[in-house]
Amino acid sequence: MKVIDLRSDTVTTPTEDMYKGMQGAPIGDDVYGDDPTVNKLEALAAKTLDKEDAIFVPTGTMGNLIAIMAHTQPGEEIILERNSHIFLYEAAGASRLAGVQSMTIEGNDGIMDPKEVEDSIRDENIHFPTTGLICVENTHNMAGGMVQPMENLQQLKSVASRHHLPMHLDGARVFNAAVALNCEAKEIAAYFDSIMFCLSKGLGSPMGSMLVGGHDFIYHARKLRKMLGGGMRQVGVMASCGILSIQEMPEQLKVDHENAQILSKGLNKLSGFSVNLEKVHTNIINASIKDKNISSDCFVEKMKKKGILANPRGKDLIRLVTHKDVTQEDIHYALTVMESLE
Numbered sequence: 001m002k003v004i005d006l007r008s009d010t011v012t013t014p015t016e017d018m019y020k021g022m023q024g025a026p027i028g029d030d031v032y033g034d035d036p037t038v039n040k041l042e043a044l045a046a047k048t049l050d051k052e053d054a055i056f057v058p059t060g061t062m063g064n065l066i067a068i069m070a071h072t073q074p075g076e077e078i079i080l081e082r083n084s085h086i087f088l089y090e091a092a093g094a095s096r097l098a099g100v101q102s103m104t105i106e107g108n109d110g111i112m113d114p115k116e117v118e119d120s121i122r123d124e125n126i127h128f129p130t131t132g133l134i135c136v137e138n139t140h141n142m143a144g145g146m147v148q149p150m151e152n153l154q155q156l157k158s159v160a161s162r163h164h165l166p167m168h169l170d171g172a173r174v175f176n177a178a179v180a181l182n183c184e185a186k187e188i189a190a191y192f193d194s195i196m197f198c199l200s201k202g203l204g205s206p207m208g209s210m211l212v213g214g215h216d217f218i219y220h221a222r223k224l225r226k227m228l229g230g231g232m233r234q235v236g237v238m239a240s241c242g243i244l245s246i247q248e249m250p251e252q253l254k255v256d257h258e259n260a261q262i263l264s265k266g267l268n269k270l271s272g273f274s275v276n277l278e279k280v281h282t283n284i285i286n287a288s289i290k291d292k293n294i295s296s297d298c299f300v301e302k303m304k305k306k307g308i309l310a311n312p313r314g315k316d317l318i319r320l321v322t323h324k325d326v327t328q329e330d331i332h333y334a335l336t337v338m339e340s341l342e
């Protein structure tokens with residue numbers, strides 16, 4: 001049976017070029033700083049986002065955690081969006097491992113009101129924790145891959161500057177945001193002191209994320225990565241893929257976004273599906289099946305039996321994600337299958 005996996009862009013497999021690159025990559029012990037391919041990847045990531053330095057980390061979750069630990073002291077408070085990945089999906093690492101408390105802001109499609117952020121920054125008072133960091137997510141995963149408007153980032157940045165607070169970007173999909181805005185990723189990164197982005201999602205690498213920022217921050221991050229058990233050895237094999245992810249894969253994201261549009265418009269023509277096209281900015285689609293009178297869990301099970309994989313989200317939403325291993329032909333096939341399901 002033909003299987004089309006629309007659960008996430010994390011399911012992408014390496015490109016032919018990546019497989020070839022892995023074979024020939026010069027490697028060394030990266031904990032000693034001896035892996036030339038990792039060093040090349042880190043320099044490339046820093047240059048691409050126009051920051052001083054970068055560090056290769058095994059996962060985005062570790063990248064975010066290291067950033068929080070490096071920017072804050074235990075007992076401080078961080079400000080982040082209520083539906084952010086850090087708050088919802090990182091097993092409370094921020095509280096357990098970084099020892100910080102979360103002050104959440106209910107965003108509008110993931111967009112935090114700068115005024116509300118400013119009002120949430122703690123005054124000096126013996127009863128209060130100290131605010132230590134503001135985190136932003138772009139694109140916003142739970143909001144269905146929506147892009148955060150540049151003006152909003154600018155306003156958040158001025159709030160942060162006024163209060164001498166660092167800003168961290170959970171930019172797991174920041175290259176998708178850049179493609180959607182038709183700008184360079186460094187224009188988004190400019191508002192932040194640190195940025196995490198994933199090589200392992202739409203950019204196609206089998207693993208890995210980058211944490212990017214200033215010299216001192218990355219030095220500190222290296223120590224924290226070691227502490228968390230993320231110091232890796234001959235990992236140039238993987239970094240060779242990461243280099244190709246940054247150099248070649250952002251082009252692919254354009255195709256993924258086009259495919260998401262085709263899929264969304266196709267779903268809107270089927271009975272019982274509804275997608276708000278204004279909210280499909282990148283490669284993630286939250287499709288409502290409210291009118292089908294079936295739970296999303298059940299519908300996703302039915303789809304799975306026919307070889308179309310998606311993730312249920314809440315009672316009546318299903319999440320579909322386009323990526324390099326799903327072609328336009330696959331999208332049309334998936335639509336035909338979904339049409340046939342009750």
Ligand SMILES: *Cc1c(COP(=O)(O)O)cnc(C)c1O
Nearest residue numbers: 059060061062085137141170172
């Ligand atoms: C996937 C993702 C992460 C973390 O990635 P892992 O590599 O799976 O740990 C962080 N933030 C967002 C918004 C993500 O989508």
